[in-house]
Amino acid sequence: MRKKMAAVLGAGSWGTVLATVLVDNGFEVIMWARRESTVREINEHHRNSRYIPDVHLPRSIRATTSIEEAIRDRELVLFVVPSQSMRQVARAAASHVRKDALIVHASKGFELDSLKRMSEVLKEELPNALREKIAVLSGPSHAEEVAKKSPTTVVVSSEWQQTAEMAQSYLINPYFRVYTNPDMVGVEIGGSLKNIIALGAGLSDGLGFGDNAKAALVTRGLAEITRLGMAMGARPITFAGLAGVGDLVVTCTSRHSRNWRAGHMLSQGMSLDEVLERMGMVVEGVKTTRAAYRLARQYQVEMPITNELHAVLFDRKDPRQAVEDLMCRGRTNEMEEIVQGW
Ligand SMILES: NC(=O)C1=CN([C@@H]2O[C@H](COP(=O)(O)OP(=O)(O)OC[C@H]3O[C@@H](n4cnc5c(N)ncnc54)[C@H](O)[C@@H]3O)[C@@H](O)[C@H]2O)C=CC1
Numbered sequence: 637m638r639k640k641m642a643a644v645l646g647a648g649s650w651g652t653v654l655a656t657v658l659v660d661n662g663f664e665v666i667m668w669a670r671r672e673s674t675v676r677e678i679n680e681h682h683r684n685s686r687y688i689p690d691v692h693l694p695r696s697i698r699a700t701t702s703i704e705e706a707i708r709d710r711e712l713v714l715f716v717v718p719s720q721s722m723r724q725v726a727r728a729a730a731s732h733v734r735k736d737a738l739i740v741h742a743s744k745g746f747e748l749d750s751l752k753r754m755s756e757v758l759k760e761e762l763p764n765a766l767r768e769k770i771a772v773l774s775g776p777s778h779a780e781e782v783a784k785k786s787p788t789t790v791v792v793s794s795e796w797q798q799t800a801e802m803a804q805s806y807l808i809n810p811y812f813r814v815y816t817n818p819d820m821v822g823v824e825i826g827g828s829l830k831n832i833i834a835l836g837a838g839l840s841d842g843l844g845f846g847d848n849a850k851a852a853l854v855t856r857g858l859a860e861i862t863r864l865g866m867a868m869g870a871r872p873i874t875f876a877g878l879a880g881v882g883d884l885v886v887t888c889t890s891r892h893s894r895n896w897r898a899g900h901m902l903s904q905g906m907s908l909d910e911v912l913e914r915m916g917m918v919v920e921g922v923k924t925t926r927a928a929y930r931l932a933r934q935y936q937v938e939m940p941i942t943n944e945l946h947a948v949l950f951d952r953k954d955p956r957q958a959v960e961d962l963m964c965r966g967r968t969n970e971m972e973e974i975v976q977g978w
């Protein structure tokens with residue numbers, strides 16, 4: 637029987653590890669990478685040492701710099717590029733993609749110029765015939781742990797239940813448990829906004845604040861994520877799930893999180909440019925902080941943690957002052973604040 641064929645666009649840590657999941661699930665996988673050196677390393681040495689150093693890739697994974705070669709005739713196409721590159725990559729893919737392909741993106745962020753979610757960007761750029769075939773994959777899933785086949789749970793969502801179920805059936809396996817959720821807006825928003833809070837958690841840990849502070853950030857972060865999410869049309873219950881609290885917990889506590897690590901470096905006095913240079917990988921929370929700051933104004937929603945982090949990142953506000961300002965906000969009622977507009 638012919639193997640199912642998948643393309644993974646984006647050869648960073650997440651795209652590379654998702655390619656290994658698909659191989660485990662019986663797919664023939666081809667990856668698309670921008671850099672010739674990455675393609676060569678994957679094809680000749682079965683490694684992607686810059687992004688996921690300790691992982692040996694299955695020999696069957698091939699890579700190419702030609703997007704056309706990568707996606708031609710593929711029944712599944714995964715988009716796993718940084719959010720700010722999604723439109724450019726989708727545009728390049730549009731004329732080559734099979735008209736009945738299943739499209740899954742696994743990126744966590746908004747397009748900064750338009751403030752659009754990734755599925756909205758894909759819908760605009762890909763052929764109309766694919767509108768019902770777009771899904772998002774999100775949830776608590778650091779590439780490094782999935783690569784070791786550590787038990788991981790994630791969520792797929794689409795406006796079309798059949799599409800979500802098809803994505804679930806392609807991706808699920810005994811170490812990668814995939815749930816569906818019909819709330820695509822909530823799943824995309826939860827996965828994106830948690831990165832802001834993770835930056836804050838890294839800062840908080842780096843400043844020597846303790847577990848109480850982190851619990852506060854996670855819980856009150858969830859409150860403001862829920863507020864903005866609801867204003868944008870998400871269902872609040874989604875934020876109690878994998879794409880909400882699940883991803884917040886993992887990103888705010890894991891040493892694998894680039895967002896947490898970036899926040900931690902900032903707390904040591906490095907400038908934002910230095911931090912990003914040192915990371916050498918995408919830190920989505922930085923642009924997402926800008927996007928959420930604008931969205932909060934557009935939807936007239938209060939987001940105190942996002943506001944303070946915005947000031948720390950872009951106006952060089954002293955993080956200790958930011959924490960003091962958060963702690964000394966006007967008195968309020970926890971539940972009333974969360975359910976504002978519920
Ligand atoms: N790494 C992880 O554990 C997880 C990452 N994600 C999300 O997946 C997305 C990708 O992240 P990672 O793979 O971790 O990033 P990464 O920083 O490891 O790699 C990014 C990849 O995108 C490529 N790239 C950058 N600009 C590009 C462009 N204009 N066109 C084409 N390719 C471009 C880079 O060359 C690199 O191969 C992000 O939105 C991230 O939030 C989601 C869940 C887990």
Ligand SMILES: O=C(CO)COP(=O)(O)O
Pocket residue numbers: 744775776777778831834883886887892893894895896918919920
């Ligand atoms: O989204 C992630 C885990 O679910 C990855 O988070 P970082 O980008 O902070 O590493």
